[in-house]
Amino acid sequence: MSLTAILDRIDAELPAATDRLLELMRIPSISTDPAYKAQCEEAADWLVRDLQALGVTAEKRATPGHPMVVGHVDGPKGATGRHVLFYGHYDVQPVDPVELWVSDPFDAKVEDTAKGKVIRGRGAGDDKGQLMTFLEACRAYRDVTGEMPCKITFFFEGEEESGSPSLIPFMQENADELRADIALICDTGLFQSKTPAIVTMLRGMVSEQVKIIGPKVDLHSGFFGGLAMNPIRVLSDMLAGLHDATGRVTLEGFYDGIPELSPAMRAQWEGLGFDHAGFLGDVGLSVLAGEDARMPLEMIWSRPTAEVNGIWGGYTGAGFKTVLPSEASAKISFRLVEGQDPDRVRDAFRAHVAAHLPADCTAEFHAHGGSRAGIMETSDPAFEAARAALSDEWPLPAAYVGCGGSIPIAGHFGEILGMTAMLIGFGKDDDAIHSPNEKYDMESFHKGTRSWARILDAIG
Amino acid sequence: MSLTAILDRIDAELPAATDRLLELMRIPSISTDPAYKAQCEEAADWLVRDLQALGVTAEKRATPGHPMVVGHVDGPKGATGRHVLFYGHYDVQPVDPVELWVSDPFDAKVEDTAKGKVIRGRGAGDDKGQLMTFLEACRAYRDVTGEMPCKITFFFEGEEESGSPSLIPFMQENADELRADIALICDTGLFQSKTPAIVTMLRGMVSEQVKIIGPKVDLHSGFFGGLAMNPIRVLSDMLAGLHDATGRVTLEGFYDGIPELSPAMRAQWEGLGFDHAGFLGDVGLSVLAGEDARMPLEMIWSRPTAEVNGIWGGYTGAGFKTVLPSEASAKISFRLVEGQDPDRVRDAFRAHVAAHLPADCTAEFHAHGGSRAGIMETSDPAFEAARAALSDEWPLPAAYVGCGGSIPIAGHFGEILGMTAMLIGFGKDDDAIHSPNEKYDMESFHKGTRSWARILDAIG
Numbered sequence: 001m002s003l004t005a006i007l008d009r010i011d012a013e014l015p016a017a018t019d020r021l022l023e024l025m026r027i028p029s030i031s032t033d034p035a036y037k038a039q040c041e042e043a044a045d046w047l048v049r050d051l052q053a054l055g056v057t058a059e060k061r062a063t064p065g066h067p068m069v070v071g072h073v074d075g076p077k078g079a080t081g082r083h084v085l086f087y088g089h090y091d092v093q094p095v096d097p098v099e100l101w102v103s104d105p106f107d108a109k110v111e112d113t114a115k116g117k118v119i120r121g122r123g124a125g126d127d128k129g130q131l132m133t134f135l136e137a138c139r140a141y142r143d144v145t146g147e148m149p150c151k152i153t154f155f156f157e158g159e160e161e162s163g164s165p166s167l168i169p170f171m172q173e174n175a176d177e178l179r180a181d182i183a184l185i186c187d188t189g190l191f192q193s194k195t196p197a198i199v200t201m202l203r204g205m206v207s208e209q210v211k212i213i214g215p216k217v218d219l220h221s222g223f224f225g226g227l228a229m230n231p232i233r234v235l236s237d238m239l240a241g242l243h244d245a246t247g248r249v250t251l252e253g254f255y256d257g258i259p260e261l262s263p264a265m266r267a268q269w270e271g272l273g274f275d276h277a278g279f280l281g282d283v284g285l286s287v288l289a290g291e292d293a294r295m296p297l298e299m300i301w302s303r304p305t306a307e308v309n310g311i312w313g314g315y316t317g318a319g320f321k322t323v324l325p326s327e328a329s330a331k332i333s334f335r336l337v338e339g340q341d342p343d344r345v346r347d348a349f350r351a352h353v354a355a356h357l358p359a360d361c362t363a364e365f366h367a368h369g370g371s372r373a374g375i376m377e378t379s380d381p382a383f384e385a386a387r388a389a390l391s392d393e394w395p396l397p398a399a400y401v402g403c404g405g406s407i408p409i410a411g412h413f414g415e416i417l418g419m420t421a422m423l424i425g426f427g428k429d430d431d432a433i434h435s436p437n438e439k440y441d442m443e444s445f446h447k448g449t450r451s452w453a454r455i456l457d458a459i460g
Numbered sequence: 461m462s463l464t465a466i467l468d469r470i471d472a473e474l475p476a477a478t479d480r481l482l483e484l485m486r487i488p489s490i491s492t493d494p495a496y497k498a499q500c501e502e503a504a505d506w507l508v509r510d511l512q513a514l515g516v517t518a519e520k521r522a523t524p525g526h527p528m529v530v531g532h533v534d535g536p537k538g539a540t541g542r543h544v545l546f547y548g549h550y551d552v553q554p555v556d557p558v559e560l561w562v563s564d565p566f567d568a569k570v571e572d573t574a575k576g577k578v579i580r581g582r583g584a585g586d587d588k589g590q591l592m593t594f595l596e597a598c599r600a601y602r603d604v605t606g607e608m609p610c611k612i613t614f615f616f617e618g619e620e621e622s623g624s625p626s627l628i629p630f631m632q633e634n635a636d637e638l639r640a641d642i643a644l645i646c647d648t649g650l651f652q653s654k655t656p657a658i659v660t661m662l663r664g665m666v667s668e669q670v671k672i673i674g675p676k677v678d679l680h681s682g683f684f685g686g687l688a689m690n691p692i693r694v695l696s697d698m699l700a701g702l703h704d705a706t707g708r709v710t711l712e713g714f715y716d717g718i719p720e721l722s723p724a725m726r727a728q729w730e731g732l733g734f735d736h737a738g739f740l741g742d743v744g745l746s747v748l749a750g751e752d753a754r755m756p757l758e759m760i761w762s763r764p765t766a767e768v769n770g771i772w773g774g775y776t777g778a779g780f781k782t783v784l785p786s787e788a789s790a791k792i793s794f795r796l797v798e799g800q801d802p803d804r805v806r807d808a809f810r811a812h813v814a815a816h817l818p819a820d821c822t823a824e825f826h827a828h829g830g831s832r833a834g835i836m837e838t839s840d841p842a843f844e845a846a847r848a849a850l851s852d853e854w855p856l857p858a859a860y861v862g863c864g865g866s867i868p869i870a871g872h873f874g875e876i877l878g879m880t881a882m883l884i885g886f887g888k889d890d891d892a893i894h895s896p897n898e899k900y901d902m903e904s905f906h907k908g909t910r911s912w913a914r915i916l917d918a919i920g
Contacts, residue, residue: 032779094781097678162779203682207780216744218557220894221767222663222865225795226759228740229749232768232790233703240700243693280688284676286820289689299686307681308692309783310774315791319492319622320667320828321554322793322866323769323894330692331775333782335685360746368780405682406782434680434783 002145003457009140010449017136017449018110018119018442020050024090024128025108025121031066031091032162040066040158043090047156054138056154061174063166066091066158070177075150081460082382083151085180085419087409088131088187089160092123093434100436110442117442125431129440130186130448131156133426137452149460153180157409160187163207163369164408171416182382182420182459183413186452189427190444191272191401192279196390196451198383199423200376201301201402202410204336206345207309207368210353211329212238214361218314219324229358231328232313238356239330242306246292249306249334251348257339261302269297272399282430301402305335331368335404342370371408380420382459389454390424393447426451462605463917469600470909477596477909478570478579478902480510484550484588485568485581491526491551492622500526500618503550507616514598516614521634523626526551526618530637535610541920542842543611545640545879547869548591548647549620552583553894560896570902577902585891589900590646590908591616593886597912609920613640617869620647623667623829624868631876642842642880642919643873646912649887650904651732651861652739656850656911658843659883660836661761661862662870664796666805667769667828670813671789672698674821678774679784689818691788692773698816699790702766707751709766709794711808717799721762729757732859742890761862765795791828795864802830831868840880842919849914850884853907886911 010017029043030036044060044067051058051071058071069090075081095105103109108121119129141149155178159166171178191197214231215224244250261269276296280286290299313328315321334345346367353363378384378400390398403423410421426448432438470477489503490496504520504527511518511531518531529550535541555565563569568581579589601609615638619626631638651657674691675684704710721729736756740746750759773788775781794805806827813823838844838860850858863883870881886908892898 032777032781034778094775094777094779096775096777100677161781205682205782207782209780214745217560217892218895219743220865221765221769221793222665222795222863223760223889224743225767225864226750226763226765227736227748227756228743228745229747230767232771233699233749236696236699236768236771239693239696276687280820283679283684283688284820285674285688287689287818288687289818290686296687300683303686305681305686307685307690307782307784308696308774309681309781309785310776311692311696311788312772312776314768314770315554315556316770316772316789317492317554317556318494319554320669320791320793321492321769321894322665322667322767324767325769328771329776331780333681333780335682358747358749360740360744403682404685405680429683432677434781435678 003454006140006144006453007450009144010136010453013136013140014446017132018445021119021129021132021445022108024132025123026106028106029091029158030094031159033094040091044069044158047090050135051154054135054142058154063170065166068158068170069154069156071154073148073152075460076147079150081150082181084459085153085155085178085183086134087155087183087185088134089127089157090131091158091161092126093161095122097436102437118439119442119445120437120439122438124438124440125427126433126438127160127187129445130425130427133445133448134184134186134452136449137456140453141456149456153178167409168412168416171412175417179417180419182380182422185407185410185421185423186425187407188403188423188425189429191399192275193428193430195396196394196398197401198387198398199403200378200400202374202407202423203404204340204342204371204373204408204411205333205406206336206342206370207331207333208346208349209329209331209366209368211327211364212361213327213364215324215326218326221322221324224324228324229361230324231361232325234356234358234361235313235328235330238353239308241352241356247289248291249304251345251352253344253348254304258304258337259339261298269295272297279429297402300404302337304337304340306332308332335406337373338375340373342372346370371406372411374407374410376410377420382422385458386422386424386455389458390451393451393454424451424455463914466600466604466913467910469604470596470913473596473600474906477592478905481579481589481592481905482568484592485583486566488566489551489618490554491619493554500551504529504618507550510595511614514595514602518614523630525626528618528630529614529616531614533608533612535920536607539610541610542641544919545613545615545638545643546594547615547643547645548594549587549617550591551618551621552586553621555582557896562897578899579902579905580897580899582898584898584900585887586893586898587620587647589905590885590887593905593908594644594646594912596909597916600913601916609916613638627869628872628876631872635877639877640879642840642882645867645870645881645883646885647867648863648883648885649889651859652735653888653890655856656854656858657861658847658858659863660838660860662834662867663864664800664802664831664833664868664871665793665866666796666802666830667791667793668806668809669789669791669826669828671787671824672821673787673824675784675786678786681782681784684784688784689821690784691821692785694816694818694821695773695788695790698813699768701812701816707749709764711805711812713804713808714764718764718797719799721758729755732757732861739889757862760864762797764797764800766792768792795866797833798835800833802832806830831866832871834867834870836870837880842882845918846882846884846915849918850911853911853914884911884915
């Protein structure tokens with residue numbers, strides 16, 4: 001009854017909620033690029049103000065990098081419900097190649113499309129739109145009932161897209177303040193854009209930058225070519241050697257300790273009817289690029305990968321320059337699964353590079369982030385309560401799924417705070433997060449907000 | 461006697477000659493970059509004016525690209541000496557990475573160094589300084605004798621550093637005007653910076669740009685990684701596959717028709733005492749990177765190569781972006797030797813790329829230049845006359861040598877105009893041409909000018 005009123009309030013408030021989201025999206029809070037430091041601060045300030053408007057005691061908390069936003073609010077007086085922590089991130093990915101965007105990535109707007117209304121702009125789906133579904137659910141709850149459904153701690157990060165360097169120290173230093181009964185994280189999607197899903201398996205990640213250095217200056221490829229080693233050749237050999245002919249990653253010990261998928265989980269995943277041909281077809285591909293003889297969902301959920309995320313060296317401008325360059329670089333990341341240790345993978349990668357280096361070349365490494373895979377325990381009753389609430393809101397029943405992306409925070413809640421994390425999100429496969437023309441469907445935003453209201457009502 | 465006076469005149473005129481060269485070098489005539497089109501025109505105009513000041517009938521001649529400069533002047537009345545054509549190029553390489561230059565690449569200047577005076581700036585050694593040695597020799601000749609030593613055609617190009625797209629059509633359309641008894645080309649160096657040298661063997665070149673296209677948009681490497689092919693992986697595999705474990709290029713038919721070095725030439729090259737350890741050591745290297753069991757001079761003079769001159773794809777900025785990019789590109793060049801056909805090599809490379817392409821990826825090619833190797837016939841008596849003249853000017857006797865660089869013009873003189881070309885230049889190994897901080901030793905400029913005066917006197 002009260003829930004019905006709250007859901008009605010969400011429906012009525014949708015235009016105003018959308019305007020609030022667009023305002024947040026117009027702040028270009030690109031965390032990986034130091035040029036946008038002030039904008040990250042601005043996004044954090046915006047969230048503090050919005051939380052305060054909800055009656056939350058909120059503040060920006062400094063870190064060596066971008067600030068955290070932390071807020072606290074009590075539930076109904078004398079309530080015996082759970083104390084939840086809600087996590088989201090206000091930082092976004094860079095926008096390049098910017099020339100492929102059809103409109104300014106930071107001039108966020110609502111667009112009518114053949115598939116319905118979408119909210120367009122960097123951060124729409126990752127993660128500002130998702131984060132705001134929870135805040136809008138809280139706002140509606142408070143507007144209707146005058147109070148929050150339960151005791152809530154809000155915790156927003158500004159470095160998720162750049163390896164979260166400040167996150168672990170901050171969680172360790174503020175563990176007592178942040179600890180709750182369960183963590184809610186909104187940074188995932190609907191399965192195949194339709195099935196509401198709770199993610200119980202996340203891949204971890206190790207990211208590395210490597211520079212191969214050969215001659216001490218750029219050389220003329222005519223005078224030195226054939227006699228002097230080209231660092232792009234060394235880099236290509238090393239990268240080509242990361243996979244064998246069956247698609248397996250060749251790093252020493254890379255697959256050690258990885259469990260095979262349980263028959264029960266395999267049966268469940270097979271039951272999801274994943275349309276891998278459609279999934280790849282939507283992005284113009286058709287060939288499974290993972291390990292031979294693995295099912296497609298394994299390839300993206302429960303098997304590790306090696307990907308080159310960027311490569312550069314020599315002359316890359318207009319025309320041609322016959323240079324034998326002094327150095328060549330690449331950014332490489334490994335998606336990790338249960339049983340893999342980030343430090344061991346990093347060490348194995350560096351050993352792989354060293355094994356490909358001629359005696360007169362050197363390698364320089366720069367470690368970016370590293371995190372273990374996250375495996376959630378679904379025995380907490382909140383999981384089944386949330387699954388039922390999601391099933392009530394959406395046309396299809398909710399499922400437990402895996403996710404190929406890395407959301408290290410889920411693991412940190414377990415390791416540092418001893419909390420279970422429940423990952424629920426409303427993104428769709430065509431949201432183009434991390435790509436040009438990122439969007440978030442109005443349906444995701446609207447029904448996502450309604451979903452949180454139902455979940456809070458069920459577990460509050 | 462007259463020669464002595466001319467050499468004395470060159471000595472006295474050196475400061476003024478240097479100032480003229482610095483003025484030409486201050487024009488940033490970068491031919492490969494369309495942004496410098498006007499500066500290429502300006503350099504051509506400068507040369508027309510300087511030729512006219514020497515009494516040469518000279519003009520700028522339009523092409524679809526940068527202009528040619530052509531000039532004609534008669535020798536002494538009733539002279540029976542040879543008619544020579546002199547070729548040089550007024551365009552220069554790009555200057556990036558510009559941050560590695562110790563001074564503005566186009567604020568040319570004379571510097572005192574521990575090894576003597578050098579002329580510093582882009583184009584000093586390649587090719588403006590070399591080109592001007594010939595003009596200064598002509599100037600001194602005319603100043604002292606009132607006339608040129610022989611009938612001379614001047615032919616300056618502005619597209620040598622960008623594949624010479626207009627050269628062959630221009631030579632074909634103006635063959636009768638350009639034809640002379642012998643061509644003189646000043647774009648090479650002293651052997652090991654000491655031995656005056658006439659280059660009789662030049663490598664040709666094929667240059668290609670390739671783009672590998674995978675997914676139609678950049679993807680999130682977590683959601684798609686393991687299932688979707690990464691074009692950087694395809695590119696790396698293809699590039700790594702260009703060489704086998706013995707350093708040989710793997711393209712189909714790549715070595716077909718290449719002659720082995722004659723025993724006589726091998727003996728002559730062995731006699732040059734090439735210090736390959738010092739040559740590599742000067743640029744911070746120590747390992748021979750060419751084919752196993754080849755002598756170092758073969759690797760750079762008479763064996764073909766494959767080099768990646770540039771590579772790029774994915775995110776290359778600060779920080780890290782977990783993108784699975786839509787495309788990856790490389791610029792690749794092959795140095796060719798006697799017996800290789802540029803078109804066949806280009807075709808073999810494209811077939812090699814195609815063989816590495818998964819069914820759902822595509823490749824786009826862009827052909828840059830292509831030229832055969834140049835092999836000079838030394839039977840013309842001008843060769844021995846020039847060798848003797850060079851031996852008179854320099855402390856060491858002159859030698860016939862090879863050159864790993866590509867100077868396609870030498871072959872064109874033979875194929876289009878039926879002329880033998882004699883390649884004589886005064887560059888040193890540490891001139892850093894195509895690299896930051898390019899220079900030309902004052903000794904090269906001064907003794908180079910004196911060398912041409914001696915050569916013109918001998919063959920005029």
